[in-house]
Amino acid sequence: MRGMMMDRPLLISQIIEFAAVNFPDQEIVSRTTEGPIHRYTYPELAKRTRQLAKALETLGVKPEDRIGTIAWNTYRHLEIYYASSGMGAICHTMNPRLPADQLIYIVNHAKDRFIFVDLTFLPLLEKLHEHFPDVEGFVVMTDEANMPKTDLPRVHCYETLLKAQDGDYTWPEFDEHTASSMCYTSGTTGNPKGVLYSHRSNVLHALYVLSISGVPINEDSSILPVVPMFHVNAWGVPYFGLIAGAKLVFPGPKLDGPSLADLIEEEQVTDAWGVPTVWLGLLGHMRQQGKTFSSLKRTLIGGSAAPRAMITEFRDKYGVEAIQGWGMTEMSPLGTVSIPRPSMRGDWDNELEIRGKQGRLMFGVEMKIVDADGNTLPHDGESQGELLVRGNAVIDGYYENPEATAKAFSDDGWFRTGDVSTIDPDGYMEIVDRVKDVIKSGGEWISSIDLENEAVAHPEVAEAAVIGVKHAKWQERPLLIVVREQGSSVGKEDMLKFLEERVAKWWLPDDVVFVEELPHGATGKLQKAKLREQFKDYTLPTE
Numbered sequence: 001m002r003g004m005m006m007d008r009p010l011l012i013s014q015i016i017e018f019a020a021v022n023f024p025d026q027e028i029v030s031r032t033t034e035g036p037i038h039r040y041t042y043p044e045l046a047k048r049t050r051q052l053a054k055a056l057e058t059l060g061v062k063p064e065d066r067i068g069t070i071a072w073n074t075y076r077h078l079e080i081y082y083a084s085s086g087m088g089a090i091c092h093t094m095n096p097r098l099p100a101d102q103l104i105y106i107v108n109h110a111k112d113r114f115i116f117v118d119l120t121f122l123p124l125l126e127k128l129h130e131h132f133p134d135v136e137g138f139v140v141m142t143d144e145a146n147m148p149k150t151d152l153p154r155v156h157c158y159e160t161l162l163k164a165q166d167g168d169y170t171w172p173e174f175d176e177h178t179a180s181s182m183c184y185t186s187g188t189t190g191n192p193k194g195v196l197y198s199h200r201s202n203v204l205h206a207l208y209v210l211s212i213s214g215v216p217i218n219e220d221s222s223i224l225p226v227v228p229m230f231h232v233n234a235w236g237v238p239y240f241g242l243i244a245g246a247k248l249v250f251p252g253p254k255l256d257g258p259s260l261a262d263l264i265e266e267e268q269v270t271d272a273w274g275v276p277t278v279w280l281g282l283l284g285h286m287r288q289q290g291k292t293f294s295s296l297k298r299t300l301i302g303g304s305a306a307p308r309a310m311i312t313e314f315r316d317k318y319g320v321e322a323i324q325g326w327g328m329t330e331m332s333p334l335g336t337v338s339i340p341r342p343s344m345r346g347d348w349d350n351e352l353e354i355r356g357k358q359g360r361l362m363f364g365v366e367m368k369i370v371d372a373d374g375n376t377l378p379h380d381g382e383s384q385g386e387l388l389v390r391g392n393a394v395i396d397g398y399y400e401n402p403e404a405t406a407k408a409f410s411d412d413g414w415f416r417t418g419d420v421s422t423i424d425p426d427g428y429m430e431i432v433d434r435v436k437d438v439i440k441s442g443g444e445w446i447s448s449i450d451l452e453n454e455a456v457a458h459p460e461v462a463e464a465a466v467i468g469v470k471h472a473k474w475q476e477r478p479l480l481i482v483v484r485e486q487g488s489s490v491g492k493e494d495m496l497k498f499l500e501e502r503v504a505k506w507w508l509p510d511d512v513v514f515v516e517e518l519p520h521g522a523t524g525k526l527q528k529a530k531l532r533e534q535f536k537d538y539t540l541p542t543e
C-alpha cells in the first residue's frame, strides 16, 4: 500500500525563499576580492539571486546549461550557486589551482556555456580562454568601478548584469532528480572525473548534516566556511547554513592565519569549517600572538586526517571542540563525524582516541568494509578493508565517463571509496590509508598515514610523507620523506629512534630522506603519486 502523502520536489530554490522569509535579519558577511567587508541580509541575497536568474535568462541560459565559476567564497559566488541551480541550469564550480591542462579538460568536458570569474583569476582566464571554444561569455564578478581592462572576449560585468533586472522572478518547479551542480574530482592518475549533484541530493545532504547530534547549527550560529566553494559545495555550508538560519561569514581570498583570526573575532564566528592546513596557519598565528578566541566553539576538520595534536591544542588552549569529519566529493561530501558518545566522554585520552578516528556515520549514509574478494569484514576495529558506501547523496556514476564509472562500484552497487579503513564495534571508522598508498610488506599492510602521523609528532618535523619503495625480499618497504622545521638539523638516526618507541618494529622505515618541500595537489593534499615517481629508482640501504 502506498502512503497517502503529497509528493513535492526537493528543490534548491526552496531553501533561499524559505531562508529569506524566516530569517529576515540574518546576515551574510564577505571579505571581498576588492578588499572591503560586504554585508547584507538573507532577503537581499534572495532578491539579488532572483535578479541574477533573470540576467542569466537574458543571456540565453537554458535549463541544463553549465555555468562555470572560478571564484573565492563570497556572497556573489553564493548568488551564482542559487541563481543557476534555481533556474534549472547547473552550477559548475572549478578549482583555480588545478594545472592548466586539467582546467581546460574540465571546461570542455562539462561544456560550460558561461564562466563567472573573480578578479583574482581573470589573468588565468586571459591565458586560457582560447582553449574554450564553446564558452559563449565570461562574467567578471565585480562592479563597474572595479572592472579592469581585459583581453578576454565577450566579457560582462556582474553588477551591470544585475542592475538591469528587477527581483521579480518565480523559480520554476521541476523534478527533484534534476542536476543542480557539478564538481570535478582529481584522482592520482588520469583526467578529473565529474560529479553531478541533483537538487534532491543537495537538499537531503543539507538535512542530513543538520541532523548530526553534536554539531548544532541554528540562528545563533555564525559559520565560517574556509573550505572553498569550488570544492564540494564548501561541504554543503551554503545549503544547510541557510536552512538553519545561520549567519554566514565568507573569507574571500584571505585564508592566512591573521586574516582568519581577525574575521573570526570581528564577526563572532562560532563554527569554522576547513582542512587541517588552514588550521595550522590559524593556530600558528594565535600561538605567536598569544591570542585567544572569544566566540569560536567548534571547528570541523576534514579533507585529510586531523592530527591529534591539533585536536588537543584547540581544546586545551582555546576551549574549542575540534570535530573530525570524513567524506568525498562523490558523497556531497560528508559521511562520518567523530564525536564521542556521551558515555565515552570524561577521560581525555580515551576521547582523543575516538576524536582521532574519522568517525561515526551521519544519517543517510551506509558503510561497510570488504576484503579484496568483496567479502564483508567484521566491525572489530582490527580488520582492514576497502571502505564502501551508499546513500542518497552518493554518486551513482561519473558524468559522461563510463570507464571511471565501471571501476567505481562493487557488484552489489556500493561506491568504492578507495580508502582502506577499520570500523570498531562502536561504529567508529578509522582511515588506515588510500588503497593506492598502503605499503605491502611481505604480504602485510603498513599504513603510510599512521607512520606519517607519528613522524610529524616529532617537534622538529614540519611535514612528512611515507611511500612504499620496491624491495627484493619484502616486495615493498617504507621510505620516510621529511621536511624539517626551519633551523632544525634532525637526522635519520634521530627519526628512527623517535619512531622505534611508537610503531611496530617491522613498520620502521628502511630509510629516511630530507627534502625542502613535498608536492601538494590543488586541494592541498599530498601527491603520493608524484613522490612515488620521484623515488621510483631509489635503492633502500636494506636491499
Ligand code: AMP
Pocket (backbone or CB within 6 Å): 185, 232, 301, 302, 303, 304, 305, 306, 324, 325, 326, 327, 328, 329, 330, 333, 358, 417, 418, 419, 431, 434, 523
Ligand atoms: P575529496 O573528494 O577531494 O574531498 O577527497 C576525498 C578523500 O580525502 C577521501 O577519500 C579520503 O582519502 C580523504 N579524506 C577526507 N577526509 C578525511 C579525513 N578526515 N581523514 C583522512 N582522510 C580524509
